[in-house]
Structures are given as C-alpha cells and as structure tokens.
Amino acid sequence: KRKLDIGIKYDLKSGDQDWQEEPGNDENELSADWSKILVPGELKSNPQEDNHNGTWLDLTRYVREIFNAQDTRRFVLGFTFCGSLLRLWEFDRLGGIASPSFDIQKDGMKLVSVMLGYLWMNEEELGFDPSVSRENDTRYLEISKNNQTERLCLQILIMRHAAVVGRATTCWKAHLSKDKMQILAVKDSWQYEERPEEGLLLKKATELGVTNVARYYCHETVYVGGAVDDIRHNVRKGLKEEDGRSAFRQRRTIKSETIIGSITPGDSMIERFKSNSSSRSRSITRKRLSSSLQISMPPPPKRSCSTSPVKQDRARPQQNRVHRRVVMRDIGKSIYLASSRVATLRGLLGAIRGHESLLDVHILHRDISAGNIMLNKAEDDGFLIDLDLAIETNRKEASGAPTKTGTKIFMAIGALYGEQHSFVHDLESFFWVLFWICVHCVEPGGKYRKTEFESWNYTPIERLAREKAGLVTQEMDFVRIMNEDITDYCKPFVPWLTELHHAVFPNYQRRTSEDRSLYSMMKMVLQQALDDPEVQAQWVP
Secondary structure: OOOOOEEEEEEOOOOEEEEEEOOOOHHHOOOOOHHHEEEEEEEEOOHHHHHOHHHHHHHHHHHHHHHHHOOOEOOEEEEEEEOOEEEEEEEEOOEEEEOOOEEOOOOHHHHHHHHHHHHHOOHHHHOEOOOEEEEOOEEEEEEEEOOEEEEEEEEEEEEEOOOOOOOOOEEEEEEEOOEEEEEEEEEEEEEEOOOOOHHHHHHHHHHOOOOOEOOEEEEEEOEEOOEEOEHHHHHOOOOOOOOOOOOOHHHOOOOOHHHOOOOOOOOHHHHHHHHHHHHOOOOOOOOOOOOOOOOOOOOOOOOEEEEOOOOOOOOOOOOOEEEEEEEEOOOOEEHHHOOOHHHHHHHHHHHHHHHHHHHHOOEEOOOOOHHHEEEOOOOOOEEEOOOOOOEEOOOOOOOOOOOEEEEHHHOOHHHHHOOOOOHHHHHHHHHHHHHHHHHHEEEOOOEEOOOHHHHHHOOOHHHHHHHHHHHHHOHHHHHHHHHHOOOOOOHHHHHHHHHHHHHHOHHHOOOOOOOOHHHHHHHHHHHHHHOOHHHHOOOOO
16 A cells, blocks of 8 residues: 655644655655645656546545544645646545646746645645634534534544545534533534535424434534635635546446546646735644544445436536534444444334434435444433435425435445335335344444455445345345354344344335335334343353
C-alpha cells in the first residue's frame, strides 16, 4: 500500500502549517499521521501520468484517510505533481474537481501563487468546520433551541463514515455545557438538498410518541460564512461543471452514492488562490479542531445504495448536498457489540417495535441495517436510529427520494430489483441483519470473522438480488447455509433464524403483497427465541 510522499502538515510545535517532502523509500515517508495532514499531494516522475486514473485514485485514497481521521473536515484540497505538470484538486462530498494541469517550468509564478495560497490559508479555507470550536481542551458547538443558544461539549467521536463521497455521517457523544448529566448524540451529515430533513421527521416521530426510536432534541442546517453550508455554493464557491475526466466516473460500475464525482476544467480554481491570498493570514490562532480518535467498528462497511431508475444525465447539473445536524437524546451501542445472544435478540425485537411504531405515524424507515439498530445501556431493549432515507407514506408530493434505497447487503431482494419500497422490504432487512450476524459473529462483544459473504458489499445490485434469492428460495441451499456457515456462537439461533425465514419467505417464496401481520409473526419468533435455554446459555469458547 502506497504512502503519502508529499504534502502540508500541521506542526504542533510551532502551531503553524509546515511543508514537508520526503519521497523515496518506505522507511522515509511523510512523518505525520493522517490527523495532521492539511494538503496531500501525489508525486509522479512521468508527465504522462498526469492523465492516468491511477494518479488521481492514489490522491483520492489519501483524501479518504484524511476525511476519516479529521472529524470536522468539510473538504480537502490537494494536488498532483507529474514531472513538471501540476494539477490542483478539491474533494468534497459530491466528489473531486480539478484544475487543468500547467507546466511549472513555463509558469513558475503560478506555482509560487499556489503554494503560498496553501500556506497562508486559515482553517476554514483548508476545509475545517468553523461551527466546531475549541476552548482549552474542550471542543464544542452551539445550537439554537427554543430561540435560545445552547453550547454542546463534544466528548468522544462515536463513528465517522469512512468515504469521500456520500452522506459522510459523523456522530459524537456530547453533553450540555450547563448540565453534564444531560448526555446527547450529535449527528452531522451531508444530505441531498431535495431529501426530506431527518430532523423534521424525527421531531414528528418524537412528538407523536413513537417508541423504540432515538428521541429528538433539536436539529439545524449548518451555516458557514453567513450562508447555508452546501457543496455547490459554499464549498465550491460556484465553480461550474463541464464535461471532463473524473477519478470517480472512470470506475463507476453502479449508480451509487459512494462513487459519483466530477472534474471541472478551467482556471477558476487557480484564480481562487490568487484572488484570496491577500486576505489570508499565515498564523493559526486556534488549536487544530480535528481529532485523531478512531473507533474501530465491526464489519461490514456501510455501503449505501441510493439510486434512481433514470441514468444521470451529464448535461444536467449534478445534485447538491447540504450540511445538516441532528441532536438526539438517546445514545446506545451497535447491535454488533451485544454482550450476549439474548442482548442481540432484544436489540432486534426492540428495533422491529420501533419500525412498526414509525409506520403507525406514516413514516417508513427504508434503511434497516445492523448499524442502525442500537442497544440501550442495560442491553434489555433496542431502538432504531438514522431517518436519513425515511419518507412519509402519506405525503401528497414526491419526496425526491431515490427508488433504490438502503444499505446494500441488508436490502430486501425486491428493493434491490427496484420495487416500490414498502414496510415488507424493511422487515425482510431485519432477517438479513440476523443472518449476517449469524455467519460472522464468533463470540460476544463484537468479535467477527471474515467470510465469502463480505463480497456482497461489492457485488452489483441486480446480481446480489439474484444471489440472495437463490439462497432463501431454494430449500437445499438454505439448509446447507444453516448447517455449514453459521458460527458456533450463533448455532442456537439456527432454529429461530429458520422460523424467521418461514415467516418472511413463506413456502420459500418472496412476499409480493403487504401484510402487517408479518410484524406479529416476527416478534413472536424473537420472543420465543428469548425463552430458549440454549440461547440463554452463557457462551463458553
């Protein structure tokens, strides 16, 4: 795996940016971890590699590491240096845009302008979120609730979605500055602007008494520089898109949130360095806001599927993403980390109750996954989180939501095929969550093994639908999986997973109609499983 060989890092000793170049062998790489890298670069000796996908993808991999390590990063600037050709890049949650390359031997002043621009940038111009501040050793943000400003102190990073393009969901555990006992969960994400706001849906659910769903505290759209923090107008400052190459499009095999991007030819990016350099200060007055804290989450990586049946027309403007923030009253832990088999089933049962409660108030979740099923602190109940992709079922107008929605490996077969998403699809997803746990979990507390099923993360959507259909609609195949692929720890789940299979796929057939009695059937199976002595037995390796 290649390492970063040139870039600008944050110097903790001087409190300033520091240019460092250490190309060469693996023993002499850039001596800074990803939490300190401000501007990454990619060096190539051959000028012809300026137009190679591999060059751009190497830089994209560095950017992914930076986004993952710096939890307040809104965008990342970078560059590629191929021979004497320099190209500038900007990466955000829509993808990457680039300037045309220029020859530094022919235009040395442009090189000087670019490098001085990088070195003179303040934190906001480098891509850090100015709405997150630091006072002494405490990071905080301010929110508006009931027309009053409240300060939330960020305690730890709970999770950050490791990707360049997409919603980039980031969650922190926080408390009110005036009441440390009031623990809250803060969720940041970049949503398509036409999507219903998660905060509004969560507020409605809480006000209507929905149970087993994270409770609403407040929500807001983030503002930066007095304007809504979106990609097209705030981050990219109006840079226009034209036809061009893209490190993302070159690899696109499916229409997925996680692999869409674009390039903008033209000198406008370079001009931004020149026009703004006079207003930039070399000094950084605040301590670095980013955090190197990493939470190792169990598999699988969350690969969302959010697509439309209509192919994206490159002549039309690409979608825009808006920076939104939701604060919730409930904090739990992933069902992956359940300390016992009983806790796993309680989490599933609680989440199904939450899903049914949402449907009672006309909200359909549409993204049932292991990552969205949480256990409470006592592990005696579960609840749902993440209404990012939820819709109101009684809406009068189109929601703007894509037709294929969810976390791919947990999506129902019909949803993968593009059927209109219904609550039955979500209930099937609960089956796939337990199936995934049964083939991967080897002991309590989140220890998992690798299996061939992890390839589902990368399998094209329709092929995955066929693979899943073959597994659950062919009796011999399903019985073989139950006998051969379930871990020893999860063997007590086999009869109950089989019963869930019979409920979700009656007579080994997919359900083609909506039947709310499926809720009762699935809850009854899980309740019976909780009473099973083998499920209750303490695990002995």
